[in-house]
Amino acid sequence: MARVATGLGIRELAQLAQVAPNTISRLEAGEELKPRTVAAIRAALETAGVEFIEANGGGPGVRLKHK
Template identity: 70%
Template sequence: MARVALGLGVRELAALAKVAPATISRLEAGEELKERTILDIRNALDTAGIMFIDQNGNGPGVRLRDRQA
């Protein structure tokens, strides 16, 4: 959801996170990845403008960070 909200393709996010495109596809398919790999992807999304929302009654989520004028 975060990748799509940013308008990024699999290859673009992979380049930002410095991982293979297949790694992004595996993550999105729900496969298990190394913790460090997940952190690299999360950091890339955070840098690109995603805010991660802690779990509440409905589970964790994401939103776009407000753009500063």
Template identity: 70%
Template sequence: MARAALGIGIRELATMAEVSPNTVSRFERGEALYGRTVEALQAALEAAGVIFIEENGEGPGVRLRKVTTDAD
């Protein structure tokens, strides 16, 4: 969901997180990865503007950080 919200592809996320595209695909399929790999993916997505929302009774989710301008 996070990758789709940003409108980026698997290869772009892989480059941002410094992992292989296969690693991103494995992550999206729910396969087990090293903790540091998951952290790299999360950090790359957060740096791009994703906010991860914890479980709140309706399930976890993501949203994009509000973009502010100098006029705000």
């Protein structure tokens, strides 16, 4: 959901996170990845304007940052 909200394609996000496109596909399919890989993808999404929201009764989520 975060990737689509930014308009990034799988290859674009993979390049920003410095991971293989297959890694992005695996994450989106719900496969477990190494914590450092998840951190790299999260950092790339945050740079692209995504804000991660911690669980606050409604569960964790994402939104785009205000510009």
